[in-house]
Amino acid sequence: MKKIFNNFSLDLVWLWLCLFIVISSLFYFIYQTDIYSLILSLILSYIPVKWYMEKRNKNKKTNHFKFKNLYFFIFLLFWLLSLVILLLSQSDKALISPWQVVPKYFFITYFIMVFSALMLWRKNKQKVYQKIALYLLYFLSFSVAIIVYKIAYGYDPFVHYASINYIIENGFMLPKNLYYIGQYNLIIALNQFFALPVAFLNKIIVPVFAAIFVPFFSYKFLKETLNEKSNIFLTIALTLILGFPLFIVSTPQNLSYIFLLATIVFNLRKQVFPFGVFSSLACFFIHPISGIPAILFTAIYLIKKYIRKEKIKKTFNFFIYTSTIILVPLSLIIGAGANLNFKLKFTSPSLFYLNQENIFLNFLYFFINNYYWFLLVFIIFAFIYIKKTDYFSNIKASLKMALAILIATFLSFFLNWQELINYEQSDYAKRFLIITTLFLLPLIWLFLSFVVEKIKKQDIVKQIIFFIFLGFLITISLYGSYPREDNYHNSRGYSLSKADLEVVDIIDKWTKSDYIVLANQQIGVAALKKKGFDNYLNSSYGPLYFYSIPTGGKLYQFYLQMVYEKASRQTMKKAMEIAQVDYSFFVINKYWWASEKIIKEALLSSDDFLEINNGEIIIFKYIND
Secondary structure, X not given: OHHHHHHOOHHHHHHHHHHHHHHHHHHXXXXXXXXXXXXXXXXXHHHHHHHHHHHOOOOOOOOOXXXXXXXXXXXXXXXXXXXXXXXXXXXXXXXXXXXXXXXXXXXXXXXXXXXXXXXXXXXXXXXXXXXXXXXXXXXXXXXXXXXXXXXXXXXXXXXXXXXXXXXXXXXXXXXXXXOOHHXXXXXXXXXXXXXXXXXXXXXXXXXXXXXXXXXXXXXHHHHHHHOOOOOHHHHHHHHHHHOOHHHOOOOHHHHHHHHHHHHHHHHHOOOHHXXXXXXXXXXXXHXXXXXXXXXXXXXXXXXXHHOOOHHHHHHHHHHHHHHHHHHHXXXXXXXXXXXXXXXXXXXXXXXXXXXXXXXXXXXXXXXXXXXXXXXXXXXXXHHHHHOOOOOHHHXXXXXHHHHHHHHHHHHHOOEEOOOOOHHHOOHHHHHHHHHHHHHHXXXXXXXXXXHHHHHHOOOHHHHHHHHXXXXXXXXXXXXXXXXXEOOOOEOOOOOOOHHHHHHHHHHHHHOOOOEEEEOOHHHHHHHHHHHOXXXXXXXXXXXXXXXXXXXXXXXXXXXXXXXXXXXXXXXXXHHHHHHOOOEEEEEEEOOOOOHHHHHHHHHHHOOEEEEEOOOOEEEEEEEOO
16 A cells, blocks of 8 residues: 555546546546446546556655745744634634625735745745645635635535435436536545535635645646746645636536646656646546647647648648637537627726725725736737747647637627626636636746746845735635625625525425415525435426426526516416416525515415514415406
């Protein structure tokens, strides 16, 4: 056993994960997901990894950790203080932002932690301290939501939670889709083999994976490219300035970004097979929107490796880049039900100027609201600088793929989804902007490494000034990466609360007959968490989920009529007729913007009502007469 662990490394762990996802996904399509297919997938995925382990050099130098660094001691102290503050701020109430319950002094402890880490990374010595600090910094930065929100944050994770439980109980879910199953099988395997709760795994998988693997892949790329000529760890730490909302909540789309980043790095490091190939395939089985660019990018490097004639290479590469431009928007038409709409929906972000708020908020939002402009300027400078170096040829394919996806992104803004409301129309296309940025990350890393080299050459006073400023930017990035509610911004989406879950139980006990519930999406996901997918009703529109959720059918439209038009008995009666039930419930949360008006209307139109948590939530009962 000791021999195995001595030769095991994080990239082999990654390869094992990718092989497991690919093999278990194939089993799901030809058979189903159960304990037998999971065990077989685990064994089959381990065989090539074991072969790779035996090829590795066994004479590896072992680093010994000694606790003798003042900056590391300060970092660890304030890391623990920051973690304790977050743990003490945990809440099961409906929150718009974690910053509603996290005290303001948390940002002071976080800033001191970051500053001490930057000072620790001033020199290329004591790499053990640097590695530990880097992983701890990334983990804390990505984990605010999973710590503060006791139940969970977001809407999509609960839909996936219900799907995972359904597959555990039934072995598969119809229709058997290409997407999501990679994440589902990974969570199911961890649940079955280690008895970890699905809810816990579904909550932490992206933040934890990102905290481990994003710094790892960054390090691998920079070490291979720069041969450790600059302070790699400081470069990776400064990458946090870019922001990280992708990695704070667990969804298949967000998990796929990590696998896409792995694909990019392994291919740039010329580890196309098996690492690049299986990272891209695993990415595809998690989410095709990221998986298609990952596979196409891997194809470029496979051609580069196995085809010698330059003319054939150029022809194939041109075909791949052109296919990227076409396939990316086409995947939305085929897989997400989009339609062509020649009215462009994209609006460019406007410049944000300082105005009426306090100096602190002004400074924060000067960077947060001008983020895309700062990023664009930074990328232009990075391109101009790196183009003059020998490193440019190493990342040329990544830049070309970024350009192809950027063109595809522009085309995607001409697509339309009938079932999505106006402000969500461009969400799919915005995901491709994220993918474009991931392909630009190698360029950003290289340019940051040269910025770090310039800082290192300054005297200690100038370095401290730089690190104070950079530490402040990372702290701003932390604040801006999570949902916010302040005088400049309101994220609006509330988290699932304990009271929301209680509503589901109360309604279920209130009547023994079939019923429907019109409520906001958080009450809907509370029903998914409690009841799963086994509660569809036969209706004139086909199968209808008994709670109004955006993905559950016609009922959500009736809910919108109740809250945006009038909470009338006629609307509830129509909903009951369609669902073919005699009982229905309308739920309104006090935090809803027009709750007073809606409650007055519902009191007049309903047969009965019940207040929950001192009027925090009100349930109205309707009986079809």
